[in-house]
Amino acid sequence: MKRLLCALLMLVAGQLGAVDFDYRLSPVEIARDVYAFIGKTEDFTTDNGGNIVNTAFIVAAQGVIVIDSGPSLRYGQQMRRAIAAVTNKPIALVINTHHHPDHFLGNQAFADVPIAALAETRNGIAADGNAFAENLFRMSGDWMKGTEVQLPGKTLNAGRLEVAGRSLRLVGLDGHTGADLVIVDETSGVVFAGDLAFNGRAPTTPHADVAHWLKALDQLEGVTREAGFKALLPGHGAPTSDAAPIRQTRAWLTWLTAAMRDAAKAGLDMNDVLARPLPAEFARLPVAASEYRRSVGHLFPAAEQEALGAKP
Amino acid sequence: MKYPLTIAAIALAALMPPAEAAALRENGDPLASARWSEMQKAFLAGAPVLFDPRVKVVAPSTAENPMQVPVTVDATALPGVVEVVVFADFNPIVQVLRFFPEDAPAFLGFRVKLQQSTPVRAAVRTADGVWHVGGTWVNTVGGGCTAPSAAGGSKEWQQRLNEVSGRQWSEGPNAGRLRMRIVHPMDTGLVAGTPAFFLEEINFADAAGKRLMRVQTYEPVSENPVFTLQRTSADGPVEASGRDNNGNAFTARIAQ
Known part of the structure; x- marks a missing residue:
């Protein structure tokens, strides 16, 4: 009986969990005094x-x-509470690594402290922030309630x-977006890679310049070869x-660009490209199929233009 | 009805597989769109209609970019195609394009701007006067018709207007294929301060001057349109010519 009651309670609690808008943020200590909140390797949903x-x-x-x-x-609010549970020190600075909405829409909860980003990231948030937020309202639903764009007030330089x-050492790169900031904390040896690096999840490409991104990855890999390197925190994944x-x-991006170029050269139409199966190596990555479809929309037109002999 | 149809007779005559024959029907929109009867009145008034699985309309079920939704219409399984009209029930400008496959198979790939989730359909008129209808639902976040064209942000397109690039494929799995891109803003007229400015007609002819296909395009066709055609035999260069609604004409040769 007790067990049944227990199971019943858990069931009720589980169902409540879906509607209480609690992200259940739990900090993971990745190095001494360095913590991360690790998100799911999924797409935006009304569940997550x-x-x-x-x-x-x-x-x-x-x-x-x-x-x-x-x-x-x-x-942002829940993150701030979770931070306060670890330390009673004040927040000194919030940094946005790039202008994608999952990285800056919590800024509002930090409106009373300095928020900083690279100049182009600040411009990007000012230009696209509201459209991004609107899109997340569509995908994540009521979790977004009250969310508005809070622009970073300070400009960072590399x-x-x-x-x-x-x-901190700030490395200004680009390729995932027009400005991607890598932060190297030399005290702990942690490298915060932002969305230049994805782990166990297919990369997103809505503002990608793949050639630049590949170059940035080479530079980023150089940073991980430095003597003090301890850990890499990707923008998504462990x-x-x-x-x-x-x-x-790098492997995903290299395959993706070659696939677009080869498909365009072979005379494929965008629908033909969308229908292509993914190689097994990439198909097993979480959200590979949906990110592939999105990337075809982002990257195939340029490959097509080149194959048809159009000027860029 | 002017031309009485018996579905069983059509299925038998066309030697259709049982599954396809079962999908043939005269009534009841398979896409269950609230606007079907309006669409029927506007485009197919008075003529017999048959929902026909031989009319294949391929488009992503969820379109990431509402400004560039790829659509492929393949009615090559249907004999005697005279005209194909493509429309999207819930678009502010419903009619996307019409094409008349003369000496080319009834196959055309293109991209379209969608304002919201909608059925995208192709109605195919065969020589006997029957409209064969196929289609698919496309879900999209929308806004494709009321967002400014990318060209609006630069002056460059004015120098490159109607610039054509293209290629034909004579071997491999896509032998007989022709793909062509034209630089054109394809403005819908639904963006404040920007009048409708779009390509209206494109003709494809072979080296002997014989017309392969005539295409009438309307505002919803995407900016810098890309077309995919299939030739029965890739035989020499193709001449593409056309004009927009402001009378800007173009002629280009697409080598093999």
């Missing part, structure tokens, strides 16, 4: 509320440095950044102590 992204924070000597703020106001008694996510992302 957009918790498909990795965010992080560093507990520095004089305050907390937050890296990316998640997909919604609620996420180079060294001293903040809250911590010395953190690693090696460069595996970089190699995985």
